[in-house]
Amino acid sequence: MGYLKDERPTTIGVEGGWNLGAYHYKGSRLLEEYVAGLKHKKLTGSFCPGCARVIVPPRNLCGRCHRKMDGRKTVSDRGTITCFVVSPPIYKGKLKVLGMDPVEIGLVKDGQVVIPVFVKFDGSDSNTDTVLLNADPKDVHIGMRVKVVWAKELQGSLADVEGVEPI
Amino acid sequence: MKRRNVAVIGCGQTKHSSRRRDVNVAEMVSEAVYNALEDAQVSAREVDAFVVGNMPGFGGVAQPEQWIAESLGAAGKPVLRIATGGTTGGSVGQGGYYVVASGLHDMVVAVAWEKHSDSKEAGATTGLLHVGLGNFFHAAGYGLSLKNLVATSVVGAAAGVAVYQAMFYMHRSGCGIEHFDMVAAKARRNAAKNKYAHLQWPGCTAEDIAKTDIVTYPFRYGHICPASDGASAIVVAEESLARKKAKQPAWFKGLASYTDEENQLQSENFGGVGVTDPSEQRGCWLSAVKAYRMAGIVDPKTEIDVAEIYQPFPSQELFFAERLGLFDEGTAWMALETGETEIEGRMPLDPSGGVNATNAIGSSAMQRILECALQIMGKAEEHQVPKKVRNALAHGWGGVTNYSTVTVLGDTPGR
Amino acid sequence: MEGKSEIVEVKTFPFPAGFNWAVGPMMERFIRTLAGRKVLGARCPGCGYTYVPPRSRCGQCQAAIAEKDVVELSGKGTLISYTNAHVAPDGNGNLKDLEKPIVVGAVKLEDADSVLFMPVEGVKPQDLKIGLAVKVRWREETKGAVADICCFEPVG
Structure with missing residues (x-):
């Protein structure tokens, strides 16, 4: 009805x-x-002297024990997928990125499936929000081992991490 | 600590829909207030003070309380505005309790609202920009590229962190997408029995929902809440007034609101997020424990008769029900399968249709308190649960997805 | 971090959020009626307080005000306060100098109790005084929009 x-x-x-x-x-x-x-392919996290957690990217204060996270630690660029979601195939006119069509401006191929993921990099205690590349949606699972896909030219910018891919 | 006993003695809402462009925001909010006053059989003159709130930014009015006060009958009276994000309505309702329990005022109106259609952008876009834009600009300054943003947009289309929460919950509980279909269908079915609700679909089935397209797996279009225009108000009074004015007041028995670490996609300054499972919701669990203790509830599984859970997305009804102690960890979807959470079930969840059917954001958590009051007063009409309601549980969720309000209402003020 | 601020200014770019506020039935009637060069008010059935523009709830006595309580006003009134504005907001959080000052007046219309704040033109600053009789100056072409009221000007 x-x-x-x-x-x-x-x-x-x-x-x-x-x-x-x-x-x-x-x-x-x-x-x-x-x-x-990032320019040197290093993922930097902040270290909490209270609970020993390492958060990537770094934070000023620990959200649990409220200590200043002055320490730094470099974590591995390999990690584990803790969560993933899967977009339907993205066709022209389906999605907007800052008001622009990602297919039209060449960010994704017409009909491409995008897989946003949370990754816990080895040595870190936080989720990093990124995207899974070079993988079949059928194979992705929680616990999947992945590594960072670095940009061809590192510029010292957030865009240096293009995403992660299966190991 | 000495606290006065406090009860809800009247409830008022507007009809919720996507476009209440027949009225302005003052007229819309006033409609709910005067419906509540009529229900409580009191005049605006008898009200001592007003506690009000909506989401900052969403309606594009910076200080709406100053604009609408006269239309509410609040001119010349204390007006307190509270805004805590998605929980705003829950905090406004609890604010109504605080000012009366403290002895500051004897009778107040607590009212919360949202008018999404005053924004030119679709749904809640403008409001959400207000929430996240500072962080986004910050990251953009460090080279966050459009390519990075594709994933964010995909997640954003399925309501941000909620879609991740759903996946976490599926993974750790064993529930499937078909259970989300069932919750969403129940919400629309129940909403059809609630004349104030927005997405009303009489007799909606899980199969109907399953026919809708995937937005971002595991969410379908049929799982997503609407962006509603509407307002809801309660009249809150101290014990002697409450007993005089209402045949069956709905007593505030216990309440709490706790927060936890940020658990959105990125934290402040684009830092990492320490909560590795955003469906963990420790703030909800802490609030529930505290509220039950205050209410004298030992076993919520048997003592709570009905719950109104803040569930813009169906997965949230399930894992919040567990966080609130109404079901064992990872079992709420099994109770859903056996019909326990239906209006006539053992533990009805969101008999009003809940937030999944009606989401006037600032008002949504207030509606949970209001709906619980209706169930206790026996005024929920078609969606009244058939059993005697002694204790009802109202939940709100919001903040930077880490903040919960929990309110226990009962048919007696006793602890 | 010695000697270096830990806080940075975040670069932003224009990001307009658009709104379109529904005015409700009473205000709509007020706006549409301006096309015929008429100013409407609403007289509270409870206490007689008259609002312009009309509204649906009385702030004085809380009575509901209905369509039947709408009254037509003369468009004449009295200046009860005024100010000379020399600067205006530039839209970026700063003020800009105006080419010539604008007089903003508080006008109480005949038979109304509430006050309209509107520009006042056609009067020299030294002639401005509280109690000045003013009337609506209409835009040449009125089309049922708030802008149909151009400003107020002295009577005669």
């Missing part, structure tokens, strides 16, 4: 805008450290 409909009259609208780019946001220098490491 389907959904019940609720039809209502529409009154005039008054239009307005709110420029969210007008804010003066402040950030920490932690990402600067992180991307400097």
